[in-house]
Amino acid sequence: MHRKTVHPIEHENPHTHSQSLESNTTPPGGNATAATVLDAKGKQIYSVRPADSIHHASEVLKEHNIGSVLVRDQNGHVVGILTERDIVRGFADLPGDTYTKRVDELMTTDVVSCGPEERLLDMLRKMTDGRFRHLPVMDGEHVVGMISIGDVVKYRLRELEYEALKLKQMIVG
Numbered sequence: 265m266h267r268k269t270v271h272p273i274e275h276e277n278p279h280t281h282s283q284s285l286e287s288n289t290t291p292p293g294g295n296a297t298a299a300t301v302l303d304a305k306g307k308q309i310y311s312v313r314p315a316d317s318i319h320h321a322s323e324v325l326k327e328h329n330i331g332s333v334l335v336r337d338q339n340g341h342v343v344g345i346l347t348e349r350d351i352v353r354g355f356a357d358l359p360g361d362t363y364t365k366r367v368d369e370l371m372t373t374d375v376v377s378c379g380p381e382e383r384l385l386d387m388l389r390k391m392t393d394g395r396f397r398h399l400p401v402m403d404g405e406h407v408v409g410m411i412s413i414g415d416v417v418k419y420r421l422r423e424l425e426y427e428a429l430k431l432k433q434m435i436v437g
C-alpha cells in the first residue's frame with residue numbers, strides 16, 4: 265500500500281504560497297454555479313397565473329411541498345413571484361378574504377433572478393440582501409429553474425461532506 269508522507273508545516277508564515285489563505289481557502293460554494301445546483305436538484309418549475317386564486321396557489325405549494333411559485337402570463341413571461349410569506353401576510357391583513365383573492369393582488373412584481381452561471385456565494389448574497397429565500401434562474405428570457413436557500417445549503421453540505429471524505433482519504437492513504 266502506498267502511503268503519502270505528511271510533511272510537518274515548517275513555518276507558520278502566511279505569505280508562503282502553500283500556506284497562503286488565497287491559495288488554500290475555497291470560497292463558500294467553490295466554483296459551483298446555479299446550473300450546478302439545478303443539475304443536482306432538478307429543473308422543475310411550478311407556476312400559476314396572475315388571475316388564479318390564492319386558494320389555488322396554496323394548493324400548488326402544498327401538493328409539491330414548496331414555498332414559492334412563479335407567476336407567469338399566458339405567454340410564459342414571468343410577471344411575479346408568490347411565496348408562503350405573501351399568503352401569511354394576506355391572512356394577517358384580511359383573514360376572511362385571502363383565499364379568494366387573486367394571485368396578482370399579493371405577489372411581488374419586482375422579481376430578482378440570477379443567470380445559470382451565477383456563483384453560489386453571489387446567489388446567497390442576493391437572497392440575504394433582498395431578505396427572500398427563492399431565486400428564479402433565467403437564461404435570457406427563459407426561466408430554467410428555481411433555487412431556494414434550502415437547495416443552496418443542501419448542495420453546500422454535500423460538497424463539505426465530500427471534501428471531508430477526500431481529506432480523510434488523503435490522510436489515511
Ligand code: AMP
Pocket residue numbers: 331332345346347348349350371372374375376377395396397398399400
Ligand atoms: P421568501 O423569503 O422567499 O418567502 O420571500 C419573502 C418575500 O420576498 C415575499 O414577499 C416574496 O414575494 C418576495 N420574494 C421572494 N423571492 C423573491 C425574488 N426572487 N425576487 C423578488 N422578491 C422575492
